[in-house]
Amino acid sequence: MDTLAQLRAGQLSGITRLDLACGLTEFPREIFDLADSLEVLNLSGNALSSLPDDLHRLTRLRVLFCSDNLFTELPDCLGQCAALTMIGFKANRIERVPGAALPPLLRWLILTDNCLSELPTELGERPHLQKLMLSGNRLRCLPESLRDCHRLELIRIAANQLTELPEWLLSLPSLTWLAYAGNPLETEADAAALEATPSIPWSELHLQQQLGEGASGVIHQAVWKRADHPATQVAVKLYKGEMTSDGSPLHEMNACITAGIHPNLIRVEGRIVDHPQAQAGLVMQLIDPSYRNLAGLPSLASCSRDVYANDTRFSAGVGLRIASGIASVAEHLHQHGITHGDLYGHNILWNEQGDCLLGDFGAASFHATSNSLESRALQRIEVRAFGVLLGELLERIDSGLSDEGRVQLEALQQRCCQPDVLGRPGFSEIIGELNGR
Template identity: 85%
Template sequence: MHTLAQLRAGELSGITRLDLAEGLTEFPREIFDLADSLEVLNLSGNALSALPEDLHRLTRLRVLFCSDNRFTELPACIGQCAALTMIGFKANRIAHVPAAALPPLLRWLILTDNCIETLPSELGERPYLQKLMLAGNRLRGLPESMHNCHRLELIRIAANQFTDLPQWLLTLPSLTWLAYAGNPLETEADAAALDATPRIDWSALHLEKKLGEGASGVIHQAVWQPADQPSTPVAVKLYKGEMTSDGSPLHEMNACITAGLHSNLIRVEGRIVDHPQQTAGLVMQLIPPSFRNLASLPSLASCSRDIYPDDLRLSAAVALRIASGIASVAEHLHGHGITHGDLYGHNILWNEQGDCLLGDFGAASFHEISDSLESRALQRIEVRAFGVLLGELLARIDSGLSDELRGVLEDLERRCCQPQVLARPGFSEVVRQLESL
């Protein structure tokens, strides 16, 4: 994090990224002294409500973050920034998004947790739009013009006021990751599964070290001491209860429970009751330390695609075992009326033998179990996510894969990713083909 004093003293000359959070109520004009180099400007966590009309003087600016401020309107001036591709205004008070605020090269727009009821039709005229985060607003629909957004791969519309999904949305050729939980349109979670989940008293848990933290909650290693039974090492996830980019953490908890048991899912032992702050939480199976994340989150540059270690190499047997496990658990989830919504390498834990677990249900949504054009389309959108993953695994196989087998798998990847959504195979077919190999 930089300081205003450094900026005013000229100590930041030539930097490409500026991070400034000092309770600012006005845009520091000294930022324009960095116009020849500045590419990423992060003014999140201040008290700003406006940006200067001449912001376009920052001619190299590609990324602008202004989350957790006091904006009530997306500033029109940002639309004049010719190089700007990524905009983040999460957790403001934005109620109005003017068409003029959308720069021509817009690729990634984050407007999570605001007060937006409508979006301008010009959003559908941004051909590079790839990632759109709109969870936690008051939207009832999307502009019809967005059927032209053929590059859109990820969209989050959870926790809004949608009573149905736009039919054109389900036909977008590149759409891969969709989250819509917490809207009136969504099918309810399985109440019987929620009621049948064991309740674990907070007093029976002893938290140990922190294992990790995400947007929706914090995970601790813990010891569970049931009455009159041996103690058990477990993982405890305590939900933050705040709106995330994917949606509500409580929807995530319901999806984890409803998903049930599968060898490629992290087992839920029970839900926590009687927490002193009434914090919601789950007690889950503790994963051995031999498991690690397959990939890292997308970067600013990769936008919607995961980042893999440069030195990650897999044998064909391990890669196929991972692919088969993920296809199998996705088929299981769809059978329970759940789309994961975030089927990515960074949400997969794996070990050297190819055992794998799909985690993070933050973007999960419920749909009708009965077969319909809509449920089939929702499932085939997720099949595309699997196709992307399969391609990423194939790119990292360094042994044991014949030319013939590679051709078969590359053909499966193409079929999963083809632009005609309903022409893609379902996961049952994908599982059968992988098992035959």
């Protein structure tokens, strides 16, 4: 984190990224001294409510973060920033987005956890728009102009007031990752599955080291001590209860439970009860340490694509075992009326044998299990996510795959990603092709 004193002393000359979180109530004019180099500006965690009208003087500025501030309106001056492609204003008090505030090259817009009830038509007039994060607002509809955003791949509209998913949304040719839980339109979780989940008293759990932390909660290793049972090593996830970019953590918990049992899912042992702070949580199987994440999160540069380590390579057997496992668990989820919404390599754990587990249900949503056009479209959107993953696996298979086999798999990958949403294969067909090779 940079300091205001460093900025004012001229010690940050030439930097490409500036991070300032020091209770700012006004935009420091000294930032303009960095105009020749500054590309990423992070002013999150301050008390700002406005930006200067001449912000466009930062001619190289590509990324601007102003989350956790006091803005009530997206500033008009953003629209004059010719190079600006990514804007993040999460957790402000924004009630209005003027069309003029949207820069021409806008690619990634984060307005999670604000007070928006509508969006401007101009949003659909930004042809580069690829990621749109709108969870935790008051939206009753989306601007129909978004039907023209043919590059839009990820949209988060969970926890709003939407009563339907527009037909045009479900037919967008590039839409790949969709989260809509917590809206009136969503089908309810399986009440029977939720009620049948065992309750595990907090007093039976003894937390050990922290294993990880995400937007929705913290995971610890723990010992589960029950009367008349041997002590068991488990994982405990305690949910934060705050709005995330994907949606509500409590919806995530319900989706984990409703998903049931599958070899490629992390098994849920039960729901935590009697936590002293009434914190919601789940007890889950402890994953063997030989498992690791398949990929890293998308970067500012890659936008919607995972980042893989340079040395990530697979044999054909391992790569196809991962692909088959994920196709199988995706089909299982769809049969239970769940779309994962975040089917990505960074949410997959794998080991050297190709065993894999799909995790992180933060973007999961419920849909009808009937064979309706809407259900099929929702499922085929997720098929595109699988197609992206399959392509990433194929790029990294360096042995054991014949030329003919690669041609067949590349053809399957292209069918999964074709622009005609309903023309894509379902997961049962995909599994048949993968297993029939």
